[in-house]
Amino acid sequence: MKKLEKILSINTLARRVIILLMILIWGWIDIATGYEYSFAVFYLIPVSIAAWFDNKRVTIFTIIAAGITWLYADFVSGHHYSNIIIPYWNAVVRLGFFSVVAFLVMKVRENLAAMTLMAMKDSLTLLNNARAFGLQYHELRLYKNKSGYKIAIALIDLDGFKAVNDQYGHSKGDDILVEFAEILKSVARPDDVVARLGGDEFVMILKDIHQKSAEIFEQKLRTAFLTSTLKQRYGVDFSMGIRIFEQLPENLDVATHQADQLMYQSKAQGKSQTVICMA
Incomplete structure (x- = not known):
């Protein structure tokens, strides 16, 4: 687990490939299992990885990619709605859900970084303690x-x-x-x-x-x-x-x-x- 965390934090290319592969894998499973099974929580994994380890642009891209993949899986799996607007409304709600989670993860990361910095700095001179x-x-x-x-x-x-x-x-x-x-x-x-x-x-x-x-x-x-x-x-x-x-x-x-x-x-x-x- 620590080895994976090290790869995610240091290797930018590997991290982004892992994020993309996760979204594709969850999408494939989503299509294979049909619309009756929900995989929303699994899409949060690549979103959370992007929010914790990467920048805002990559996080936004991941949120959009996860939302589109979920929407595509919904259509391909044969889910029929009473109104054509419903799947797109659901997609917007999912994007909002992903965005809220990503925002909270980024805030936790920022607060942790600030607390770590405070713990490592001399309060008077701001040098290392x-x-x-x-x-x-x-x-x-x-x-x-x-x-x-x-x-x-x-x-x-x-x-x-x-x-x-x-x-x-x-x-x-x-x-x-x-x-x-x-x-x-x-x-x-x-x-x-x-x-x-x-x-x-x-x-x-x-x-x-x-x-x-x-x-x-x-x-x-x-x-x-x-x-x-x-x-x-x-x-x-x-x-x-x-x-x-x-x-x-x-x-x-x-x-x-x-x-x-x-x-x-x-x-x-x-x-x-x-x-x-x-x-």
Whole structure:
């Protein structure tokens, strides 16, 4: 069942072929069994698949195709009506029925997607939260075993943040966290992952990286941070530890702990530093 769901969600051509075949099969069975047997509920299967996995145009096409197939099966099976208008009226009602079901399925899908997004995002900065970061780490670890390139875990902690909260209040501290999150997103490459672990602690996954490119990333982040004037306005800075892995540890905590140790080394060297190390 999971394999079929994966095909329906990923393979567009296969999904649409399956939808069309389902409609044709139900139509054929509908004709073979005659008009006394109702197959309305079975036509809802391809309609629901289209509404859940595909776009609105495909869903509308599926609704119309199912309605026409049902109407054709009704005529071919020899169903006679007292008035010529009746079968067409029934067809319109069926289209309405399919449309209502498709609309409800799409709304459920949209609401589920929104709830999933909320569960995976940090409510303050809108970065990935710890849960989302963990899922992406384990997915990347499985993929990385095939790719072979190096990956770095960068752990970042703001320096002087507690003093800001004490002096300006937590509201201003939240503003700084949001602004710093935007800085991290601005320097991240499209394939990099940025997350907030909690408090003033952030983490990044830097893909396809080595010692030199990690140094370039660090310089780019420092430049963007200074340009933001956060340091000039509030006296905050950041310390960072970057651990570059040939092979990602199976346990996420092991990877983040190693980066965390490097980050604390940078703090021990006087803060506002970065320590980069190969695993």
